[in-house]
Amino acid sequence: MAAAKKVKALSRADAEAIFTRFHEIEPEPKGELDYINAFTLLVAVVLSAQATDAGVNKATKRLFELAPTPAAMVALGVEGIEQQIKTIGLFRGKAKNVHALSQILIDRHGGEVPEDREALEALPGVGRKTANVVLNIWFKQPTIAVDTHLFRVGNRTGLAPGKTPLEVEKALQKQVPARFLLHAHHWLILHGRYICKARKPECWRCPISQYCRFEPKTPPPGRSAPAR
Known part of the structure; x- marks a missing residue:
């Protein structure tokens, strides 16, 4: 960035x-990623890195039907996850991360998504941005x-x-x-x-253009920007 x-x-x-x-x-x-619980929200956000929300939603529709829980995701296996998300960029690495984080949720958190930034950021594929999204959307924290x-x-x-x-x-x-x-x-x-x-x-x-410091403001289509 x-x-x-x-x-x-x-x-x-x-x-x-x-x-x-x-x-x-x-x-x-509202955010534009589809999810059905805290776990699928976490997975969707991990998959959304360098991908569009629409593309992620298309791939996860079937994935979340098959694996809506960490246990089901682990059972699906890395190759099974890959098959469902192969239309998403970097899908092989993301499949490994999703499988690994699912196992960690089972081993360390009783199969639940933790309401804790440090614990979230310790999961594979989860950085500060992903943790903030989950904390905000699911746990209603002002992140x-x-x-x-x-x-x-x-x-x-x-x-x-x-x-x-x-x-x-x-x-x-x-x-x-x-x-x-x-x-x-x-x-x-x-x-x-x-x-x-x-x-x-x-x-x-733009509804906030009067406050925005961006200059020169883009004119409507077909109209030139005013001379400066």
Whole structure:
């Protein structure tokens, strides 16, 4: 994840206005990965690295029918997991990780997904971002998972400038009003995925453009940017 050009951070008042607006538009934002329990959520997030949510959902539909628990996943075996997820990038390494983490959940955690960052990050294929997603979605902890979309939005808007994902995460923890923390990373990820896109942000339909420090703003299709 390349570091973005440094911009001046927005004020706390602007940050509050941004999240108030997000809340008005979508009070209960949801992630786009499909899952049926804490275990399948964990597996889906592990598989989503360098893959689209839609691609992961297509592959895991049958996988989760066959193996909705750690025990069933271990029984399926690495090759069996590979067969179900072979349309996903890096599927061989991911299959090994999913099989290994399933065995660890059985051996160390009674077959349950732990509600603990350190324990989650000790699992194969699980880093800070994955742990944050599971802690946030399943355990309702106000964590912020910084993916490429959120990293871009945090820097581009001035909401949470940072050279690394961890810097952006820590900046957001300070900037986001407490009442909005639980949903903050979903709002920002979805905003980056569908509006504040990497190559050409759709500023003309952005609900927070008045606060954003990105310049020049992208004009509507067919209209030139104003002269500067």
